[in-house]
Amino acid sequence: MLSNFPSLNEWQALSDDAKDAVLARVANELSLPQPFRLSRDDRVVPRVVVDYGERGGRIPFRLIPAHRVPVGLSDRNLAAIHAITYEPQISVEEMTPLTAVDVGAFLVAELPLSVAQARLLAGVGLDGERADFPAYLDAQAAEAAVVALGATLPSEAQWECVAKAGGDPLFPFGDTLPDEAAIEPWMRYDLADPDAARTAFGIGGLFFAEWCGDAFAVSHAPDAERLPDGRTIKGGGAYFWPWQDEEWVWCLCSMRMPSTDLDGGVAVCRPVIPL
Numbered sequence: 001m002l003s004n005f006p007s008l009n010e011w012q013a014l015s016d017d018a019k020d021a022v023l024a025r026v027a028n029e030l031s032l033p034q035p036f037r038l039s040r041d042d043r044v045v046p047r048v049v050v051d052y053g054e055r056g057g058r059i060p061f062r063l064i065p066a067h068r069v070p071v072g073l074s075d076r077n078l079a080a081i082h083a084i085t086y087e088p089q090i091s092v093e094e095m096t097p098l099t100a101v102d103v104g105a106f107l108v109a110e111l112p113l114s115v116a117q118a119r120l121l122a123g124v125g126l127d128g129e130r131a132d133f134p135a136y137l138d139a140q141a142a143e144a145a146v147v148a149l150g151a152t153l154p155s156e157a158q159w160e161c162v163a164k165a166g167g168d169p170l171f172p173f174g175d176t177l178p179d180e181a182a183i184e185p186w187m188r189y190d191l192a193d194p195d196a197a198r199t200a201f202g203i204g205g206l207f208f209a210e211w212c213g214d215a216f217a218v219s220h221a222p223d224a225e226r227l228p229d230g231r232t233i234k235g236g237g238a239y240f241w242p243w244q245d246e247e248w249v250w251c252l253c254s255m256r257m258p259s260t261d262l263d264g265g266v267a268v269c270r271p272v273i274p275l
Contacts, residue, residue, distance in 0.1 A: 002026065002275035005065055005066075005105055008067035009067065030275070034053075045201050052149060060109070062107065062203060064201065065105055068100050071098070071099045072095050073092065074098045089245075095220070095255070105275040106158060112208060113145055115131050116132065117135065122137060122148070130190075137266055139259065149271050150273065153211050156212045156232045160253055162206075165200040170252060172253060173199075186237070191205060207235045207251055209268065210268050210269065211268070212234055215232070216233075227258050230260040232256055233256065233257050233261075235250065235251075237250040237251035
């Protein structure tokens with residue numbers, strides 16, 4: 001448990017010198033089994049580069065401070081959706097009620113695992129796929145890949161935490177739907193592209209359809225039924241790019257679906273290390 005790192009609001013209020021002092025203390029407390037480098041970086045939250053050697057190379061993570069996350073679709077965001085389209089292709093019942101979740105500090109990979117990394121970590125071939133593209137894996141292979149890094153799959157709350165970057169935006173890129181030229185950098189499959197878009201937390205590759213560790217619940221109600229054979233899947237806007245209709249709904253931070261609806265039963269995965 002990371003005990004001496006400030007909350008998100010406290011971290012953002014610190015001066016640069018104070019942030020450096022906190023990182024100097026935290027570097028002694030992080031109990032990662034692999035060599036790592038911790039830096040303030042130029043984003044809202046610190047970067048932690050973990051060196052997995054031949055198993056996975058150097059993977060950049062973001063240290064997300066503990067804070068309260070609004071999980072689900074807020075009334076404000078539903079109104080913003082209706083400003084874009086009168087009858088959105090979403091299931092509001094699956095995305096509500098809005099629930100405040102206290103999320104503890106964690107490390108999250110800046111990008112989902114690539115094909116090259118999945119070949120090493122999960123022992124899957126993925127023949128014909130570009131090495132620097134996101135790896136589409138079934139649930140068993142996705143679990144094996146992140147466990148090999150001493151990590152887990154993100155919970156749905158953790159995923160929305162990094163997508164919303166400390167607020168409650170409609171999309172990771174804001175509250176409105178920009179034009180195609182502004183959207184395109186968020187949809188790029190080349191994980192090595194330095195010009196691909198990222199959130200204020202430094203997180204990219206959010207729209208490929210991504211495994212979460214939770215069983216899919218039919219709503220965010222505390223007593224909602226959970227599907228025994230379905231995991232929660234988040235994101236997906238790039239999966240349908242270029243859009244023909246209202247596929248932009250798969251960029252909503254609150255959008256979700258059960259893994260039983262996946263094409264081929266595969267999605268991408270992003271390592272998370274709880275602190």
